[in-house]
Amino acid sequence: MTSQDPTTAQGSTPVVELVGAGFAYEDGPAVLSGVDFAVAEGRAIALLGRNGSGKTTLLRLLSGGLRCGSGSLRLDGAEVAYDRRGLTRLRTTVQLVVQDPDDQLFAASVAQDVSFGPMNLGLPEEEVRLRVSEALEALDIVALADRPTHLLSYGQRKRAAIAGAVAMRPRVLIMDEPTAGLDPHGQERLLDALRRLREGGTTVVMATHDVDLALRWADEAAVLAPSGLHTGPVADLLADDALLAAARLRRPWGTAVARLLRAHGLLGAGAAEPRTPEELDAFTGALVTE
Ligand SMILES: Nc1ncnc2c1ncn2[C@@H]1O[C@H](COP(=O)(O)OP(=O)(O)OP(=O)(O)O)[C@@H](O)[C@H]1O
Ligand SMILES: [Mg+2]
Numbered sequence: 001m002t003s004q005d006p007t008t009a010q011g012s013t014p015v016v017e018l019v020g021a022g023f024a025y026e027d028g029p030a031v032l033s034g035v036d037f038a039v040a041e042g043r044a045i046a047l048l049g050r051n052g053s054g055k056t057t058l059l060r061l062l063s064g065g066l067r068c069g070s071g072s073l074r075l076d077g078a079e080v081a082y083d084r085r086g087l088t089r090l091r092t093t094v095q096l097v098v099q100d101p102d103d104q105l106f107a108a109s110v111a112q113d114v115s116f117g118p119m120n121l122g123l124p125e126e127e128v129r130l131r132v133s134e135a136l137e138a139l140d141i142v143a144l145a146d147r148p149t150h151l152l153s154y155g156q157r158k159r160a161a162i163a164g165a166v167a168m169r170p171r172v173l174i175m176d177e178p179t180a181g182l183d184p185h186g187q188e189r190l191l192d193a194l195r196r197l198r199e200g201g202t203t204v205v206m207a208t209h210d211v212d213l214a215l216r217w218a219d220e221a222a223v224l225a226p227s228g229l230h231t232g233p234v235a236d237l238l239a240d241d242a243l244l245a246a247a248r249l250r251r252p253w254g255t256a257v258a259r260l261l262r263a264h265g266l267l268g269a270g271a272a273e274p275r276t277p278e279e280l281d282a283f284t285g286a287l288v289t290e
Pocket of ligand 1: 026
């Protein structure tokens with residue numbers, strides 16, 4: 001069901017990978033079955049699918065919080081053992097930020113919360129301090145370091161929760177709907193922070209319902225449809241009307257605009273399509289001055 005396999009596309013072993021993964025909650029029907037999902041180093045992957053399609057479940061399987069009922073989870077090509085050693089290795093590589101920050105934050109202050117993970121790794125105090133300040137800077141919340149977490153706004157709590165994961169310096173940062181509930185400015189700041197993390201080499205997987213965000217941010221998409229998980233380049237998957245209908249997703253504006261521009265001969269077959277209003281402005285500006 002995988003339309004493009006990053007293993008063969010990039011010729012390298014995925015950092016983390018689900019192979020033939022199946023899962024059902026206790027006494028429940030199968031939520032996922034036969035899922036192949038490879039996360040190649042350096043990618044930005046958007047996971048899409050309707051409510052209840054299994055996005056959160058898939059992310060929890062990928063980060064080891066849930067264990068596959070069938071199939072396996074692999075880290076750097078080797079099957080993950082769900083013992084203490086295997087899970088520690090997984091958690092220092094892969095970090096999951098859950099959707100609701102209140103399920104993640106528990107310490108009295110932001111800095112204390114962010115320091116919890118690195119401290120648990122047994123790192124020296126100096127190293128913990130460095131990681132905390134680096135994570136607070138990455139998420140642009142240095143000014144909130146000493147604030148009680150329960151007094152923060154929702155968007156601030158969301159960024160504090162992400163900082164906690166970033167302080168673990170994961171190779172793969174997995175986020176469950178990180179932009180839900182953020183205002184447009186907060187979304188842009190989060191995308192800036194993710195851009196900086198990606199420049200530093202972090203791989204990012206994000207579940208989202210926002211197809212426009214997926215198109216502009218991700219390079220790869222994973223779409224959960226009744227027929228299974230479909231993966232491939234984001235622009236291809238989000239231009240597949242049959243898949244969008246099956247997954248009950250809306251067509252992104254960027255895809256609709258690109259179709260119109262191509263129909264009028266204004267955009268070449270292989271040319272980059274404008275994916276944001278700003279890119280469309282720049283594109284039309286260039287057309288006028290041509
Ligand atoms: N702890 C649980 N126990 C039993 N069933 C669960 C549990 N968590 C989720 N489910 C069920 O598993 C299915 C997949 O849920 P999941 O939360 O993975 O979907 P999702 O794609 O993340 O949805 P949403 O877009 O609403 O966040 C749903 O049918 C849900 O009711
Ligand atoms: Mg979910």
